[in-house]
Amino acid sequence: MHTKTIAQISADLAAGTYTSEEITRHYLDRIKEHDTTLNSFVTVDAEGAILAAKAADAQRAAGEAGPMTGVPIAQKDIFCTKGLKTSSGSKMLDNFISPYDAHLISNFKKAGTVMLGKTNMDEFAMGSSNETSFYGPVKNPWNTDYVPGGSSGGSAACVAARLAPGSTGTDTGGSIRQPASLCGITGLKPTYGRVSRYGMIAFASSLDQAGPMAQTAEDCAMMLNVMAGHDERDSTSIDREVPDYTATLNDSIAGLRIGLPKEFFTKDLNPEMKAVIDAAIKKYEKLGATVHEISLPNVHLSIPAYYIVAPAECSSNLSRFDGVRYGFRCENPTDLTDLYKRSRGEGFGSEVKRRIMIGAYALSAGYYDAFYLKAQQIRRLIRDDFVKAYETVDVIMSPTSPTTAFKIGERSEDPIAMYLSDMFTIATNLAGLPGMSIPAGTLNDLPVGLQIIGNYFEEARLLNVAHQVQQATDWHTQSPSAYK
């Protein structure tokens, strides 16, 4: 039952093959059985899930079920859930019970979707391995000595191990796509502003975007149908019509023009990784797509610009954690400054503090022009490179990550090595473009992800392109043997 996709579960529930309560209990049992090893959940809400499942079954009996009604999924612990702990992977929010629901949480509730629990993540979404979580690292289900990627590592691992058929993630520099790649699942970061950030704990506000993670592109389309849309409570949310993302999945991709940026396919790219990606792209050519070399001349500046923009916005956003209104407060503060400093010093982990420090420095008097302003200028150059590229191609492809999953502990002492895990994904966030990662085979028994980047608001095209190849291949159906 747990190997089924969201689309299959939706059809089974409609046909009455089983009830939402039955499938929800089945997933809860699997979580109980496997998650002590994987650590992919911070909170499992068994009681709430069963109540929601019963309500969904009643809704169906009343003839009011939609496609996602009764489907159990997991939510990243970055989304506020009313009455339930929302930690963002941090000691700072270990005691935080959210007084309200995030926009997408309310959307899923309205759709009748069941929430199994909240998934583990890098602290405040800052990390590429899930090792910065206050709740300990998540293990990669393909090999538990390895990281699942991050920051949406719990979301990726629970779908890969089939502890949930789908989950939500957030992506500021690759945090949906890189873990999707390292765990062998499908993940989509929509265009900036497509999904409301209301109630999503902020990391870098001009980059953050929520998206779906599941086995297939079709499942991501079903989830995005629930998630996308304008919300006036997020001033950067885009007021633009939301298409039915499932409607165009079966369109032909004959004539699709695929751009391969020469800056991503250099001699530095691991030849074995390149061979897997080349073979995946061949499948698209077989379906009638054509391949063209393109250039993104400023893309090498993505990581330098990102590690100013993101920390600067993080230092500003995380200034709200003051030990006064909610969250962690230190013991016996001697005065107000001591209260601020020790609550923040003890409540945040090392990586979060590292980024706050970089941001505070970059924004401090005398440095603004050299760092933040310069980074925003570079950002325009990177964006313009993409705009130009999309004059001649429809989508851009590359590996999602330069390597497959790495060992737990391998990069945790070296921040720069960790940051380079996102070298292919960060430019998409700086430009605000939609991007996907889909399974493209394995290398030494670990999954490889293919990244597909689309033009603004072309999520439907990305999902169509991914779906067509998933109809012709079986990489997305492969799952780790221990969790069959």
Place this chain on the structure above:
Amino acid sequence: MSIDIEKVANLARLTLSEEDKANYPTQLNNILELANQMQSVDTTDITPLAHPIEATQPLRVDAVTEENQRDLFQSIAPSTESGLYLVPQVINRAKTKETEKE
């Protein structure tokens, strides 16, 4: 370029562990060195990109849209009294002046 760790930690209102104090100087300078690769490109006359979609901020009517939920919000605060958030005393103490001089 070298970053004054103590000064920045104070600006950011953070105490640092001994381990972080030992590691941060090298780590933060390495990150800034990485960021400095940006200086290799001439960006004269390039308008900074603040919003990726270049959308303008929407305006709304200046009317109350949120209801008062003070009690709910204060139910998760570390310390409150009579609807107020409690913090250590900040006035009438000589010590406070020293703190503010930092």
